[in-house]
Each structure stands twice: as C-alpha cells, then as structure tokens.
Amino acid sequence: MSFFAxxxxxxxxxxxxxxxxGLLFTVKLTLIAMTGGIILGTLLALARLSPIAPLAxxxxxxxxxxxxxxxxxxxxxxxxxxxxxxxxxxxxENSAIITFTLFEAAYYSEIMRAGIxxxxxxxxxxxxxxxxxxxxxxxxxxxxxxxxxxxPILLTQTIILFQDxxxxxxIGAKDLLKAAEIAGKNYNRPIEMYIFVAFVYFVxxxxxxxxxxxxxxxIAIIR
Amino acid sequence: MIEINxxxxxxxxxxxxxxxxTQITKGDxxxxxxxxxxxxxxxxxxxxxxEAFQQGAIAVNGTSVGDPKTNLPKLRAHVGMVFxxxxxxxxxxxxxxxxxxxxxxxxxxxxxxxxxGLKLLDRVGLRxxxxxxxxxxxxxxxxxxxxxxxLAMDPICMLFDEPTSALDPEMINEVLDVMxxxxxxxxxxxxxxxxxxxxxKVADRVIFMDHGHIVEDATKEEFFGTPRSERxxxxxxxxxxx
Numbered sequence: 001m002s003f004f005a006x007x008x009x010x011x012x013x014x015x016x017x018x019x020x021x022g023l024l025f026t027v028k029l030t031l032i033a034m035t036g037g038i039i040l041g042t043l044l045a046l047a048r049l050s051p052i053a054p055l056a057x058x059x060x061x062x063x064x065x066x067x068x069x070x071x072x073x074x075x076x077x078x079x080x081x082x083x084x085x086x087x088x089x090x091x092x093e094n095s096a097i098i099t100f101t102l103f104e105a106a107y108y109s110e111i112m113r114a115g116i117x118x119x120x121x122x123x124x125x126x127x128x129x130x131x132x133x134x135x136x137x138x139x140x141x142x143x144x145x146x147x148x149x150x151x152p153i154l155l156t157q158t159i160i161l162f163q164d165x166x167x168x169x170x171i172g173a174k175d176l177l178k179a180a181e182i183a184g185k186n187y188n189r190p191i192e193m194y195i196f197v198a199f200v201y202f203v204x205x206x207x208x209x210x211x212x213x214x215x216x217x218x219i220a221i222i223r
Numbered sequence: 224m225i226e227i228n229x230x231x232x233x234x235x236x237x238x239x240x241x242x243x244x245t246q247i248t249k250g251d252x253x254x255x256x257x258x259x260x261x262x263x264x265x266x267x268x269x270x271x272x273x274e275a276f277q278q279g280a281i282a283v284n285g286t287s288v289g290d291p292k293t294n295l296p297k298l299r300a301h302v303g304m305v306f307x308x309x310x311x312x313x314x315x316x317x318x319x320x321x322x323x324x325x326x327x328x329x330x331x332x333x334x335x336x337x338x339x340g341l342k343l344l345d346r347v348g349l350r351x352x353x354x355x356x357x358x359x360x361x362x363x364x365x366x367x368x369x370x371x372x373x374l375a376m377d378p379i380c381m382l383f384d385e386p387t388s389a390l391d392p393e394m395i396n397e398v399l400d401v402m403x404x405x406x407x408x409x410x411x412x413x414x415x416x417x418x419x420x421x422x423x424k425v426a427d428r429v430i431f432m433d434h435g436h437i438v439e440d441a442t443k444e445e446f447f448g449t450p451r452s453e454r455x456x457x458x459x460x461x462x463x464x465x
Binding site: 120122123125126127128129130131132133136140141144145148 | 302304
C-alpha cells in the first residue's frame with residue numbers, strides 16, 4: 001500500500017475550527033511583532049545613526065546581541081526568566097508577543113538603517129534648510145523615503161517572522177502549529193495535520209511574496 | 224545682513240576654509256566663484272549652519288550661527304537655500320513640497336500654505352505642474368520649484384549653492400531669469416556660481432575663492448575690469464574665453 005493511500009484527510013474537516021483559532025493567534029503574533037518591531041527597530045536605527053555616542057553604542061549592542069542568539073533560546077529564556085523577576089506568571093502567549101517584538105526589532109532596525117542611509121544627504125540638508133528640526137526632518141523627509149525604499153525587504157522579513165512564529169510551540173503557546181499538533185493527537189492522525197498546516201503556511205507565505213513583487217513595481221518613488 | 228568673520232574649517236587634518244571674512248549688506252547680490260574644491264560651497268553652507276566651522280564667527284541678521292545656544296531651525300526657516308541638485312522631496316507632489324515648510328515650520332494653515340504655494344508657482348511659471356511629482360519635471364523646472372519652496376518661507380535672504388551647475392545648458396536660462404528677477408526686486412542673495420553673465424547683470428560684488436581662501440572680494444566693475452590677484456585673472460580668462 002502506498003504512503004498516500006494510508007492518509008485519511010477526512011480528519012481535517014472537523015478540526016478546522018480548532019486549527020483556525022491557532023491560525024488567528026499566529027496572525028495576531030505576526031502583526032503585533034511586525035508593527036512593534038518596525039517601530040522599535042526604526043528607533044533603534046535612529047539611535048545607531050545618532051551622533052550621540054552612548055546612544056549609538058547601546059543600540060548597536062542590543063542589535064548585535066539579539067542577532068547573535070538563536071530565536072528559540074530567546075523565547076525560552078524570556079518565558080522562564082520574566083516570571084522569576086516579576087514574581088507572577090505571564091502566560092505563554094503574552095510572553096511570545098513581547099519576545100518576538102523585541103527580537104524582530106533588531107532585524108527590522110538593520111533594514112531601516114540601510115533605508116535611512118539610502119536617502120541622499122542632500123535631502124536631510126533640504127529639510128533642515130527650510131527650518132525643520134531633527135524629528136521633523138526624519139518624520140517628513142527621511143523616514144517616508146526610507147520606508148518606501150525598504151518596503152519589499154520589510155515585508156520579506158515579515159514572511160520570515162510569520163514562519164518563525166511556529167517556534168512558540170516550544171513554550172506551549174497555541175499557534176497554528178501547536179493547534180495542528182493537538183488536533184493530530186485527538187484523531188491520532190499527526191501526519192495528515194502536519195501536511196495540512198504546511199499547506200496553510202505555504203499558501204499564506206506564497207501570497208505574501210507575490211504581494212512583495214507587486215508592491216516593488218507599484219510603490220517605487222519616481223526619480 | 225550676513226557677516227562672516229575670520230571663519231576657518233577643517234575636515235580632520237584638511238583645512239577647507241582659511242580665515243574667510245566678508246559682509247553682505249541688505250539688498251546686495253554677491254556672487255562667489257572659484258575653481259572646484261576652493262571651499263565656496265562649504266562656505267555658503269556654513270552661513271545657515273548646515274556645515275559647522277571651528278573658528279571665527281558668522282552672524283545672519285545679528286544672530287550668531289556658530290553659537291550652540293542659537294536655535295538653528297528657527298534661523299534657517301528665514302534663510303532660503305537652493306541646492307545644486309534641487310533636493311525637492313521626491314515622495315511629495317509639487318504643492319506638498321511648497322507647503323510642508325509653511326505648515327510644519329511656520330505653522331500656517333493648509334489652505335494658506337496651498338494658496339501661497341500656487342502664487343509662487345505662478346511666479347516661476349509652473350502653475351500647470353502643481354499636482355505632479357518632482358521626478359516628472361525637468362531639471363530646470365525642479366530648480367524653479369526649489370526656488371519657490373525657499374521663497375514660500377518668506378526668507379530675509381537667499382543662498383544659492385551652484386543652482387545651475389547640474390542643469391543642461393538649455394535649462395540654465397529659465398533658472399537664471401527667476402534669479403535675476405529676484406535680484407531686481409531687492410532680495411539679498413549670496414550665489415555660488417560660475418555664471419559670469421549673471422554676475423555681470425545683477426551682482427553688486429564678486430568674491431573669488433581659491434584653496435579655502437577668499438582671494439578677491441571686489442565690486443563687479445573692479446572684478447571684471449582688472450582683478451587684483453593673478454589667480455583670479457587666470458580663472459576669469461579660462462571661463463570667459465568661450
């Protein structure tokens with residue numbers, strides 16, 4: 001009997017509502033970590049490019065530290081250490097949201113740093129020359145251009161983030177993968193469930209990467 | 224209006240400006256020329272504090288530029304500047320380019336800023352381009368918009384940093400025409416440029432720089448008659464011979 005003939009895909013249907021709740025958490029985690037990560041990452045990038053040496057050094061250290069530790073370890077450490085420090089348990093899902101935001105910020109900051117540096121220096125001068133302050137120049141002139149220039153790469157990083165969220169499985173947060181695992185155990189059909197979530201991950205990531213392609217051609221600034 | 228006293232500037236070990244001094248009184252048009260690398264662009268950027276200098280003093284309308292206590296954004300808001308590469312904001316339409324400084328820096332209302340922007344576009348002959356983006360305009364048109372953007376801030380003086388040197392020859396005149404008009408209206412102008420025709424037409428004084436020094440600082444008549452320094456004579460003969 002072949003491998004495929006042994007599969008019983010009929011177990012997927014009844015598990016869908018349960019897996020849907022897992023998918024919702026995965027999407028929520030991705031969106032929050034993306035938004036928070038880009039905001040925090042942009043501030044880190046500004047700090048790294050700042051002429052204030054201690055600020056630049058602190059930001060550089062933070063980024064390098066986060067990029068030198070495997071994500072899975074950060075997830076585990078954060079989950080284990082924070083309750084010890086605060087004295088109360090935090091819950092796997094909140095812990096995951098905070099960890100991912102802090103971790104992804106390091107990667108987004110490198111992208112935003114490249115984006116900020118891609119804006120010609122003359123643009124900064126032009127902003128300053130009409131009397132804009134540092135924050136006005138950044139907010140109205142530099143960051144909008146940096147963000148546009150980097151949008152495809154920011155989205156690509158978000159696709160990676162979306163896939164990496166499956167690591168929260170390690171601390172028991174109920175994401176798409178965890179939900180599939182539980183459903184698989186319920187029906188004693190883990191292989192079918194894993195095949196199904198792999199398909200879900202693929203469809204979403206593929207759609208997002210098509211969106212990146214589409215945006216690349218649409219949002220480019222006319223120069 | 225602009226007083227530059229004994230200004231020196233270094234990039235690391237390299238001295239770009241040495242002991243530069245000059246004054247520009249209200250209503251004067253001063254053209255600064257000199258070979259590339261002579262420090263003229265650096266000097267004009269020191270005037271509104273876009274470049275820092277290590278020695279000497281610059282005052283604009285009585286406000287010291289080098290003083291750390293000076294609110295530079297506030298000072299720059301009233302000193303117009305036009306750049307060699309236009310530096311319009313490419314992600315904003317022409318009207319947005321003209322409005323952004325007025326609304327965010329001067330605190331004007333959106334409607335007022337828009338109106339003022341359109342008036343200035345009229346003046347530089349580009350009203351029809353109002354809704355386009357900088358990338359859709361020619362170099363000469365972009366530079367005229369850049370002049371309008373500076374004028375929208377109601378500047379007390381205007382700094383031009385090689386405003387025509389990035390332009391194709393046939394576009395130079397449309398920009399110079401706007402500048403001549405401004406000069407004739409009495410705007411105080413400091414212009415880094417090699418456009419000697421422009422200097423002859425409207426300049427009150429011509430400054431010649433070489434190797435970070437102000438070598439010659441003379442009235443137009445003196446400068447084009449008999450420049451005192453040999454270096455300026457050589458330079459003039461080179462750029463006027465064709």
